[in-house]
Amino acid sequence: MSVLSVKANFKSDTTIVEFTDKGVKKRVTVYTSSKRDFDLPKVLDLENVLKSVGVDSLERKKAIVLAGSNGEKQDTILVVARDGRDIKIVLRAPKELSVARQDTSRNDNEDHWSRENRTYKSESNEDDDKKEKKSKGSGKFFSRSDFGLYIGLNNWAKGSTTGSSLDTWGSRYxxxxxxxxxxxxxGKQVDVAITYGPEVAWNNFMFEGNTVTEMLGKQVVFKDFGQNLSKSKLVVxxxxVPILLNFGFEEAKFRIGLGGYVGYRIGGYRKIKYDDGxxxxxLKGSYGLEDFRYGLTAELGKKKGLTFFVRYDLSETFKVEQINAKGLQAWSIGLRL
Known part of the structure; x- marks a missing residue:
């Protein structure tokens, strides 16, 4: 590995290291204003030099990728800013490098770093700027809006009420x-967002056997229909309006949301299907159902893909005066497509 210039002082607070890196197959010039003392490594390659200057591993990897990404230019100028981590990379021809040095030597009173940064920005690759902005968290994990289809199962958390047992796989949400x-x-690693919006939902409570829902006076009852039924359900x-606090993890492309919801009943009906024929x-009706509902919800899944959800009603499904349907709280689990 040939060395063009081992070490030179550009100004009192600036160090220049020039060498040929066989890994990226080009000459590399590293400018650093780091005030910490450092010794040049025995093997002059981009990884070792940046490590000696004090650049962290994540930024070193980014620098190596960017330095080797342009096969047309033969020179890479790497500027390590004063904090030791902020890296700007530009690809320039040898003649342009010489002109830049002459320009900086004409006026010692002007701040070297501000002048160099202006020169580099005018010559910089737009793709590099976009990558740098993205690495600093300019891209958002969550889209501004989206449409979701929730499909799952539902049941009652407290099903001890007589006749209220549901068919697990037939009760769908x-x-x-x-x-x-x-x-x-x-952020660089995590985005946090508030997610909200309306939804229309259907709880399908499918009863076991021949049980049906009926109103006797002002009281709801769950009773045997007296005939064989292939299906009997109460649809609500x-x-x-769910509201969730969502956390999006960029590297893992994973998100988790926690929150709650409030809802208003917009109907209700009983549906049965006879076993024969x-x-x-x-039959539409309110069936003693509570008009307002509220509860807790959680979602977790990939950034783009299936999401697992859980819903749990803190309120009861039926009104408090319904003595035959006390303590029934709905829950739902499933997937958001």
């Missing part, structure tokens, strides 16, 4: 959601 994401923190449509009946 479906929701259509339109969400907005407001980014609060746009809701208009909900497949005859269906649908």
């Amino acid at each position: 479906v929701a259509l959601s339109l969400q907005r994401n407001a980014t609060l923190i746009n 449509p809701m208009l909900n 497949g005859k269906k009946e649908k």
Whole structure:
């Protein structure tokens, strides 16, 4: 490995190291204003020189990638700023390098670093600028808005009420959601956002056997229908507004959201299907259901892909005066597509 210039003082607070790096296959010039003392390594390559100057491993890797990314230019000028970590890389021809040095030598009263930075920016590659901005967290993890389809299972957390046992796999939860994401923190490693928006949801409570929901006077009851049924369910449509605090981890492309929701019932009906002949009946009604609902929710999954969700109602499904349906709180689990 040939060495063009081992060490030279550009100004009293500036050190220049020039060498040929076989790894990136070009001549490299490193400018540093680091005030810490350092010794040149025995093997002059970009990794070792930057390590001696005090540049951390993440920035060293970035510098090596950028230095070797342009095969047309034969020279790489690397500027290590005063904090020892902020790196700017420009690819320039040997003649341009000579002109830049003459320009900086004409006026010693002007600050060297500000002048050099202006020169480099005018010659810099736009792709490098974009990469640098992205590394500093300018890109957002969360999109401004998105549409979600929730599909899962639901049941009651306290199903001790007589006749309220549900068919686990037949009781399904479906929701259509339109969400907005407001980014609060746009960090290098983690983005934090508030996610909110309306959704229309359907709780399908599928009963076991021949149990049906009926109203006797003002009281809801769960009773045997007296005939064989292939399907019996109580459907509760809701208009909900979930609000979540979402954390997006850029490197892992993973997110987790925690929050709650409030909702208002926009209908209700009982649907049964007879075992013989497949005859269906649908009967609308409130069935003693609570109009307002609220609870907790959590979501976790990949940035782009399936997301696992959990919903748990803190409020009861039926009104407090419904003595035959006390303590029934709905929960849902499933996937957001």
